Amino acid sequence: MYHQVHPKRKLLQPEETEEEKQFRAIYQQIAGDDMQICANELKTILKNVLSKHNDIKSEGFSLETCRSMIALMDTDGTGKLNLQEFKHLWKKIKDWQLIFKRYDKDKTWSISSFEMRNAVNDAGFQLNRQLYDIIAMRYADERLNIDFDSYICCFVRLEGMFRAFNAFDKDGDGIIKLNVLEWLQLTMYS
Amino acid sequence: MYHQVHPKRKLLQPEETEEEKQFRAIYQQIAGDDMQICANELKTILKNVLSKHNDIKSEGFSLETCRSMIALMDTDGTGKLNLQEFKHLWKKIKDWQLIFKRYDKDKTWSISSFEMRNAVNDAGFQLNRQLYDIIAMRYADERLNIDFDSYICCFVRLEGMFRAFNAFDKDGDGIIKLNVLEWLQLTMYS
Numbered sequence: 049m050y051h052q053v054h055p056k057r058k059l060l061q062p063e064e065t066e067e068e069k070q071f072r073a074i075y076q077q078i079a080g081d082d083m084q085i086c087a088n089e090l091k092t093i094l095k096n097v098l099s100k101h102n103d104i105k106s107e108g109f110s111l112e113t114c115r116s117m118i119a120l121m122d123t124d125g126t127g128k129l130n131l132q133e134f135k136h137l138w139k140k141i142k143d144w145q146l147i148f149k150r151y152d153k154d155k156t157w158s159i160s161s162f163e164m165r166n167a168v169n170d171a172g173f174q175l176n177r178q179l180y181d182i183i184a185m186r187y188a189d190e191r192l193n194i195d196f197d198s199y200i201c202c203f204v205r206l207e208g209m210f211r212a213f214n215a216f217d218k219d220g221d222g223i224i225k226l227n228v229l230e231w232l233q234l235t236m237y238s
Numbered sequence: 239m240y241h242q243v244h245p246k247r248k249l250l251q252p253e254e255t256e257e258e259k260q261f262r263a264i265y266q267q268i269a270g271d272d273m274q275i276c277a278n279e280l281k282t283i284l285k286n287v288l289s290k291h292n293d294i295k296s297e298g299f300s301l302e303t304c305r306s307m308i309a310l311m312d313t314d315g316t317g318k319l320n321l322q323e324f325k326h327l328w329k330k331i332k333d334w335q336l337i338f339k340r341y342d343k344d345k346t347w348s349i350s351s352f353e354m355r356n357a358v359n360d361a362g363f364q365l366n367r368q369l370y371d372i373i374a375m376r377y378a379d380e381r382l383n384i385d386f387d388s389y390i391c392c393f394v395r396l397e398g399m400f401r402a403f404n405a406f407d408k409d410g411d412g413i414i415k416l417n418v419l420e421w422l423q424l425t426m427y428s
Contacts, residue, residue: 089380209425233369
């Protein structure tokens with residue numbers, strides 16, 4: 049069956065912003081014809097995009113964080129990101145960095161594990177004390193500080209894990225039942 | 239109650255090997271008095287240990303892989319590794335690198351996603367096709383090759399996830415039931 053685009057839908061679609069036009073250009077240059085990017089290419093693109101943002105003092109992200117980002121945003125299961133998925137990711141990074149800056153008062157581009165709790169709450173995640181401790185153990189350095197790369201890596205993992213849980217909890221009762229292969233399928237791609 | 243060491247137990251305990259003595263020395267130097275190491279220190283120790291092994295051509299592991307390693311081996315939940323936990327980790331790395339070398343025939347210190355399936359099987363993990371595809375998507379580069387760091391990172395994750403599942407599956411029926419906080423507690427520390 050042929051679906052016509054609803055005329056109102058077209059009207060509601062926002063014009064591409066200047067930033068989005070910039071993305072498309074950088075993206076096309078790096079992604080090539082298929083307009084899909086792998087983790088290495090994402091790393092290059094993010095470095096390029098971040099260098100144009102004076103308000104984000106980051107050298108870019110580690111390859112491992114980029115792989116996690118792809119696993120989080122890759123909704124069509126290609127193992128790569130298309131431009132639309134990249135835009136969603138960028139929006140998330142921008143939202144999360146705003147929260148980060150709220151707590152990084154001395155502008156060392158690093159926040160304490162204690163401030164991380166507030167940041168996690170501000171981002172809309174309701175966790176318990178045990179989980180805050182787990183986050184500190186996993187993402188903080190020996191002085192209990194969390195740098196921007198680890199911070200984003202943590203949020204990417206949190207968001208991905210929440211989403212995986214909700215996708216699996218089809219009846220919405222807040223409980224999931226898994227066998228070992230289902231468990232691995234949910235946890236290995238993150 | 240006071241437990242006496244059984245005399246036979248003492249006899250059965252192996253003498254410290256030359257390698258283990260070396261570890262203790264490197265470890266003491268880096269870990270300091272508490273003999274516990276964080277991810278950054280683990281990175282330094284592994285680089286040091288690997289440089290003494292002519293049969294493993296690795297520059298060492300990324301900080302992210304070291305964090306995963308700590309999450310896997312940290313059985314007492316301190317967020318750090320003690321010497322005993324480090325020795326277990328080193329044994330695993332040595333076992334896994336033997337398998338790696340079996341498939342890295344051209345000695346590029348990288349194996350294909352296809353060879354990875356055999357390596358995973360050789361290490362005793364029984365997975366399905368979907369999981370092999372997930373591993374390739376998550377750990378292989380754009381030419382579908384998996385380097386040694388990603389290879390170890392994948393095994394650390396696999397082993398950790400299998401262990402977490404089994405620990406949670408108390409009745410051993412092969413099914414686990416989780417609410418969202420239990421799910422996050424199991425998946426965020428890996």
